[in-house]
Amino acid sequence: MIDNNTVERINEKFEQGKPVVIITHKNPDGDAIGSSTALALFLKKRNIRVNVIIPNDVPAFLQWLPGYDLVSIFKNERTKCSEMIKEAGTLVFLDFNEPERVGELKKEIVSSDAYKILIDHHQDPSDFADIVISDTGRGSVGEMVYELIVDLGGKDLLDDEIATSLYVAIITDTGNFRYSSSYPGIFHIVGELMNFGIDKDTIFTKVYDSYSESRMKLMGYCMAEKLVVLEKYKTAYISINQEELKKFNHQIGDTEGFVNIPFSISGIRFTALFIEKSGLVKISFRSKGAFPVNSFSEKHFNGGGHRNAAGGEEKLSLADTLSKFESLLSDYENELCN
Ligand code: 5GP
Ligand code: MN
Numbered sequence: 001m002i003d004n005n006t007v008e009r010i011n012e013k014f015e016q017g018k019p020v021v022i023i024t025h026k027n028p029d030g031d032a033i034g035s036s037t038a039l040a041l042f043l044k045k046r047n048i049r050v051n052v053i054i055p056n057d058v059p060a061f062l063q064w065l066p067g068y069d070l071v072s073i074f075k076n077e078r079t080k081c082s083e084m085i086k087e088a089g090t091l092v093f094l095d096f097n098e099p100e101r102v103g104e105l106k107k108e109i110v111s112s113d114a115y116k117i118l119i120d121h122h123q124d125p126s127d128f129a130d131i132v133i134s135d136t137g138r139g140s141v142g143e144m145v146y147e148l149i150v151d152l153g154g155k156d157l158l159d160d161e162i163a164t165s166l167y168v169a170i171i172t173d174t175g176n177f178r179y180s181s182s183y184p185g186i187f188h189i190v191g192e193l194m195n196f197g198i199d200k201d202t203i204f205t206k207v208y209d210s211y212s213e214s215r216m217k218l219m220g221y222c223m224a225e226k227l228v229v230l231e232k233y234k235t236a237y238i239s240i241n242q243e244e245l246k247k248f249n250h251q252i253g254d255t256e257g258f259v260n261i262p263f264s265i266s267g268i269r270f271t272a273l274f275i276e277k278s279g280l281v282k283i284s285f286r287s288k289g290a291f292p293v294n295s296f297s298e299k300h301f302n303g304g305g306h307r308n309a310a311g312g313e314e315k316l317s318l319a320d321t322l323s324k325f326e327s328l329l330s331d332y333e334n335e336l337c338n
Contacts, residue, residue, distance in 0.1 A: 093120070259285070285297050286309050
């Protein structure tokens with residue numbers, strides 16, 4: 001629940017007659033895109049001019065979302081996106097806690113005079129917005145956008161399209177309610193969304209059962225050939241180099257979910273996925289239980305995220321990154337094994 005004062009201010013900014021631009025983080029996931037398209041569709045229904053800007057490419061399994069026609073990719077359309085930001089009266093930032101997370105788009109948002117609203121569920125949001133709505137207890141920003149819409153008095157404007165976007169945001173960030181869904185209100189929200197007749201089975205198929213054969217083979221190859229299990233540290237990791245990505249015709253989003261698979265091995269509490277990109281290694285970390293992968297990633301791999309799901313990057317070679325990772329584990333043996 002947002003206080004009345006904030007609700008009034010947000011409504012006032014949305015209604016000031018200037019366009020709203022919604023911006024989310026780079027390498028966007030289902031929560032980033034789904035919460036953005038949902039809020040955009042809601043504002044459009046209120047006859048407010050609105051656009052969504054995403055820093056870089058969106059995986060194919062998210063491009064079908066209702067409202068996706070309102071999305072522009074900064075990497076591909078820089079001038080158009082810069083103009084949108086210049087003309088905006090309000091910028092809404094969804095699903096990130098610091099300007100670094102939007103990559104090269106950072107310059108544009110930091111220098112913009114527009115009113116800035118941040119809605120996020122990551123820890124320690126940095127001070128770059130006029131209004132900060134932050135709740136680390138939430139599994140997804142989708143839940144927060146739902147509540148914002150209700151608080152703004154917009155419940156009557158909810159429809160099956162907005163509900164579908166919000167549902168995708170919620171299921172993707174909670175791994176279908178496996179993670180970060182201990183907040184009971186999430187099920188209340190999902191119950192409300194179901195009332196709009198959303199087709200949860202079709203949504204599931206579009207999000208999870210729409211990959212290519214080569215992605216399935218890449219996954220099989222990773223599990224058979226690339227999985228390293230370090231039983232002593234209850235840790236498992238996978239690394240994929242450029243050559244392997246090419247061999248399996250890698251498309252954006254293909255490695256989504258790989259980092260969670262080793263948890264199905266009994267006893268594993270910490271997993272990592274290392275992907276070789278040009279000039280850096282992109283890393284995903286996941287944990288079960290108390291081990292905080294966000295602070296691990298922040299301290300050693302220039303990253304952050306949530307306690308049980310974080311990411312980071314490393315400029316060393318892939319081989320050196322893996323050695324660095326392995327050599328760090330002994331410092332965490334107590335935390336990982338007790
Ligand atoms: P993923 O592993 O799915 O890319 O990201 C998991 C979580 O970590 C997400 O909440 C995401 O926002 C965060 N994250 C991923 N990469 C980075 C990064 O490079 N820096 C920071 N600060 N957070 C990241
Ligand atoms: Mn999120």
